[in-house]
Amino acid sequence: MGRLPMAEPQRVRVKTMMPPGHIRTPAYLRGKTGWIERQLGPFGNPEQLAYGLPGEKLTLYRVRFIMAEVWGDQAERPEDTLDAEIYEHWLEPA
Amino acid sequence: MPHDHHDHDHLSPSGHLYRPDNDEPLSYWQTMEIAVRELLIEKGVSTAAEINAQIDAMDARSPADGAQVVARAWTDPAFRDRLLADGSDACREMGFDIGALKLIAVENTNDVHNVIVCTLCSCYPRNLLGLAPDWYKSREYRSRTVKEPRKVLSEFGVTLPDHVQVRVHDSTADMRYVVIPARPAGTDGWSVEKLAQLVTRDSMIGTGLAKTP
Numbered sequence: 001m002g003r004l005p006m007a008e009p010q011r012v013r014v015k016t017m018m019p020p021g022h023i024r025t026p027a028y029l030r031g032k033t034g035w036i037e038r039q040l041g042p043f044g045n046p047e048q049l050a051y052g053l054p055g056e057k058l059t060l061y062r063v064r065f066i067m068a069e070v071w072g073d074q075a076e077r078p079e080d081t082l083d084a085e086i087y088e089h090w091l092e093p094a
Numbered sequence: 095m096p097h098d099h100h101d102h103d104h105l106s107p108s109g110h111l112y113r114p115d116n117d118e119p120l121s122y123w124q125t126m127e128i129a130v131r132e133l134l135i136e137k138g139v140s141t142a143a144e145i146n147a148q149i150d151a152m153d154a155r156s157p158a159d160g161a162q163v164v165a166r167a168w169t170d171p172a173f174r175d176r177l178l179a180d181g182s183d184a185c186r187e188m189g190f191d192i193g194a195l196k197l198i199a200v201e202n203t204n205d206v207h208n209v210i211v212c213t214l215c216s217c218y219p220r221n222l223l224g225l226a227p228d229w230y231k232s233r234e235y236r237s238r239t240v241k242e243p244r245k246v247l248s249e250f251g252v253t254l255p256d257h258v259q260v261r262v263h264d265s266t267a268d269m270r271y272v273v274i275p276a277r278p279a280g281t282d283g284w285s286v287e288k289l290a291q292l293v294t295r296d297s298m299i300g301t302g303l304a305k306t307p
Contacts, residue, residue, distance in 0.1 A: 026214060040269065041268070062269075076245065081261045083262070083263045084263075084266045085267035086266070
């Protein structure tokens with residue numbers, strides 16, 4: 001996913017892939033759907049930088065999730081939110 | 095005999111309580127840090143004086159710097175807007191040497207309470223606030239804050255009104271976060287210096303509130 005027009009909240013899903021290595025996408029958010037709070041960057045891909053490789057420049061997104069989406073029935077308060085920074089190659093339109 | 099040591103194994107030969115020191119062997123990572131530091135100096139990449147100067151600069155940073163930023167935001171609406179738009183630029187504007195820190199400021203209001211955590215490691219805006227408290231780096235804080243933030247907050251003594259929404263921020267990548275706590279009631283007309291005294295480290299992590307007068 002590249003840079004997006006930010007006219008309205010864009011819904012995105014975090015990909016469910018489980019690659020090895022230095023990954024900055026928390027496992028508890030994989031497969032979860034949220035919306036883009038703002039976009040940041042570009043920043044070098046940490047999955048490459050961590051191994052001394054030149055990091056491909058990627059857009060970084062702050063994605064906001066509601067707790068009900070992240071934790072299901074176990075959510076402490078379903079309407080509370082959680083924001084995390086996710087790189088573009090981990091996101092797909094939802 | 096006053097110094098008969100088989101009776102006094104817990105005392106030093108001079109008869110004082112034995113005080114534990116750095117008695118354990120170096121850990122793997124301590125050895126690695128020393129080796130890398132010595133190599134950097136040996137190869138002329140850095141000098142011992144430069145490394146010490148960086149340690150001094152980091153030790154000089156403290157939550158008092160963040161408190162100045164928050165107090166200014168409370169009293170200067172245009173600065174508050176700039177802080178929310180670009181946290182790093184606003185801190186630099188106040189003269190703080192924050193290096194490469196990329197800061198996002200999030201604001202507590204009557205309806206929203208923000209709290210910061212880093213589940214993957216221990217990301218913290220140390221270039222503004224100094225080193226993180228040990229509990230911030232604990233697995234317990236990191237894992238529970240994203241799952242049951244209200245319970246965690248209550249253990250810090252923060253009980254929020256029922257209508258307040260909690261926003262947890264997981265610092266997963268390049269940005270660092272500071273909370274602008276809500277300005278306490280009863281502080282109308284206070285100076286920036288006096289207001290800054292109310293801003294605690296925990297209030298800027300979101301695990302506390304600003305002190306009330």
